[in-house]
Amino acid sequence: MYRSLYIMVFCTKKGPMQLPSKNHVHAWLLVMPAAILLIAFTHYPTVSTVIKSLFSKGTAIRPSRFTGLENYQQMFQDPIFWKVLTNNLWFALGTIPTSIALAIVMALLVNRSLPGRSLVRMAYFTPTILPMIAVANIWLFFYTPDIGFIDQIAVWMGFSGHNWLGDPATVLPAIMVMTVWKEAGFFMIFYLAAIQNIPPEFREAARLEGAGRWYYFRRIMFPLLMPTTLFVLINAVLNSFKLVDHLFVLTKGGPDNASNLLLYYIFETAFSYFETHYAAALTVVLLVLLAVLALGQFFILDKRVHYR
Amino acid sequence: MKKWMDVFTNYLEPVAAWLLAIIWISPLIYAFWAAFHPGAYAVNFSFSAPLTLDNFKEALSQAPFLRYAFNTLVLVTLILSCQLVLCTLAAYGFARFAFPGHKVVFALMLIQLMITPEILIVENYVTLSRFRLVDTITGIGLPYMASAFGIFLLRQAFKSTPRELEDAARLEGCGTMGVLWRVYVPLARPTYLAYALVSVSHHWNNFLWPLIITNSVETRPLTVGLGIFGAPESGVNWSIVSAATLLSVAPLLIAFLLFQRQFVQSFMYAGIK
Numbered sequence: 001m002y003r004s005l006y007i008m009v010f011c012t013k014k015g016p017m018q019l020p021s022k023n024h025v026h027a028w029l030l031v032m033p034a035a036i037l038l039i040a041f042t043h044y045p046t047v048s049t050v051i052k053s054l055f056s057k058g059t060a061i062r063p064s065r066f067t068g069l070e071n072y073q074q075m076f077q078d079p080i081f082w083k084v085l086t087n088n089l090w091f092a093l094g095t096i097p098t099s100i101a102l103a104i105v106m107a108l109l110v111n112r113s114l115p116g117r118s119l120v121r122m123a124y125f126t127p128t129i130l131p132m133i134a135v136a137n138i139w140l141f142f143y144t145p146d147i148g149f150i151d152q153i154a155v156w157m158g159f160s161g162h163n164w165l166g167d168p169a170t171v172l173p174a175i176m177v178m179t180v181w182k183e184a185g186f187f188m189i190f191y192l193a194a195i196q197n198i199p200p201e202f203r204e205a206a207r208l209e210g211a212g213r214w215y216y217f218r219r220i221m222f223p224l225l226m227p228t229t230l231f232v233l234i235n236a237v238l239n240s241f242k243l244v245d246h247l248f249v250l251t252k253g254g255p256d257n258a259s260n261l262l263l264y265y266i267f268e269t270a271f272s273y274f275e276t277h278y279a280a281a282l283t284v285v286l287l288v289l290l291a292v293l294a295l296g297q298f299f300i301l302d303k304r305v306h307y308r
Numbered sequence: 309m310k311k312w313m314d315v316f317t318n319y320l321e322p323v324a325a326w327l328l329a330i331i332w333i334s335p336l337i338y339a340f341w342a343a344f345h346p347g348a349y350a351v352n353f354s355f356s357a358p359l360t361l362d363n364f365k366e367a368l369s370q371a372p373f374l375r376y377a378f379n380t381l382v383l384v385t386l387i388l389s390c391q392l393v394l395c396t397l398a399a400y401g402f403a404r405f406a407f408p409g410h411k412v413v414f415a416l417m418l419i420q421l422m423i424t425p426e427i428l429i430v431e432n433y434v435t436l437s438r439f440r441l442v443d444t445i446t447g448i449g450l451p452y453m454a455s456a457f458g459i460f461l462l463r464q465a466f467k468s469t470p471r472e473l474e475d476a477a478r479l480e481g482c483g484t485m486g487v488l489w490r491v492y493v494p495l496a497r498p499t500y501l502a503y504a505l506v507s508v509s510h511h512w513n514n515f516l517w518p519l520i521i522t523n524s525v526e527t528r529p530l531t532v533g534l535g536i537f538g539a540p541e542s543g544v545n546w547s548i549v550s551a552a553t554l555l556s557v558a559p560l561l562i563a564f565l566l567f568q569r570q571f572v573q574s575f576m577y578a579g580i581k
Contacts (some may be wrong), residue, residue, distance in 0.1 A: 030401030
């Protein structure tokens with residue numbers, strides 16, 4: 001019975017000719033459910049964020065009114081905004097090249113024969129599947145002054161303890177180290193796949209010509225890995241703006257905003273200070289940054305696509 | 309010189325690989341150490357430290373982690389099943405129907421790859437409160453259910469399916485939905501597996517949006533429960549936080565250890581497409 005029902009629902013007999021207009025109706029019906037949700041949670045909020053950023057915050061006495069670029073003026077005079085923006089820039093600069101370099105090293109290390117290779121690969125990849133919030137919980141202990149893991153090693157080696165997360169000078173680097181740890185293994189798998197796709201003849205030819213390993217890597221392998229590097233680069237840049245979970249556990253953006261990042265500041269502005277209109281202006285900055293990245297990706301990747 | 313280079317590559321590289329691996333896994337090893345030993349041994353390492361499960365009992369009694377785990381399970385199941393249905397339909401529409409404006413609509417959909425729901429937290433919160441969906445599991449999942457990434461992946465898979473198979477099915481009497489269900493979906497199985505693994509691990513680990521939209525034990529997923537539990541101001545000790553951390557990552561970690569190959573390949577596959 002189910003089978004006949006199934007045939008009735010899915011395989012009703014149709015004539016051999018289908019009118020294009022009817023096909024279009026089918027297509028629209030197929031696309032519609034996803035499109036409605038995407039509009040409701042991506043396009044509409046994007047537009048309403050931009051509109052909201054042009055209005056003032058409404059209070060009981062004074063309703064919200066159009067104020068043009070006033071929120072943006074406030075933003076440009078807000079030292080915390082500049083602080084989180086530069087922090088985000090340093091965060092991106094500090095984590096991305098390091099994790100990409102480490103990812104390549106890891107991929108090269110596990111690409112050759114090695115006792116316990118799958119274990120090593122697993123060790124590199126495991127941080128990727130752990131939630132950032134759990135990772136932060138573990139690393140919080142590492143960074144605890146005096147009794148934490150890092151300070152214990154430092155003291156054992158003759159250095160003095162340090163409040164890594166409490167000192168504005170070390171808090172951002174400390175968070176960067178953790179982020180690199182989290183992301184390098186994820187990027188490694190893309191390099192691993194790409195390296196395995198390089199024809200072995202290249203290496204053979206290079207060896208016959210007397211090229212050393214470093215030369216082979218620099219002049220042959222690395223250029224061939226360029227599309228992977230670009231892909232990873234864009235992912236890494238996006239992550240550096242979107243991933244702020246660890247701040248909730250590690251620092252809450254402190255001390256004195258030394259580790260605050262743009263998205264976390266948006267969260268604080270909207271949900272701790274309830275300045276939603278100002279938060280909208282901050283979100284517009286983030287949206288513009290991402291749009292620039294998207295366009296960059298579009299033009300750069302399109303030019304490099306012949307590498308694939 | 310040449311000989312020294314060989315020694316280097318043959319012996320030192322594996323050592324370096326292992327050293328890096330040990331450094332990389334040590335935070336997790338530490339969490340295990342702290343979770344399975346009494347609190348007094350959390351900061352001093354001794355081989356005579358007794359093993360104990362008290363930290364897990366304590367963590368479970370201090371916060372409803374089993375309830376959180378249940379919420380997470382409901383959440384990822386809900387998101388994944390909706391994603392699979394919505395993305396399959398949309399991807400089919402884009403892959404096999406050249407309706408007017410399909411390129412523009414597709415490009416508009418891909419915007420979500422860049423502007424993910426995390427960035428629009430403020431406005432999405434307003435939308436959900438308008439629909440009275442704040443503090444519901446549906447509310448956590450709704451912004452993610454139509455996934456541009458899923459549509460994109462499945463469209464690639466459907467496009468690479470030979471047209472002749474569809475024609476054959478049509479001759480056998482299958483309609484639009486019949487072709488999708490009997491030809492395209494079965495042939496895209498690897499893509500579905502890859503997408504499902506990536507989606508489940510992403511939403512198992514997601515934190516910011518669930519934190520904003522939930523405020524009760526009945527809806528909070530594991531990550532949010534852990535975030536509240538582990539916050540420094542709550543003053544719980546390391547061993548218990550470690551135990552709670554392990555409890556929250558255990559299901560995914562065990563799945564990963566069992567299906568390591570599939571996980572790695574899925575992440576790779578999803579990224580390369």
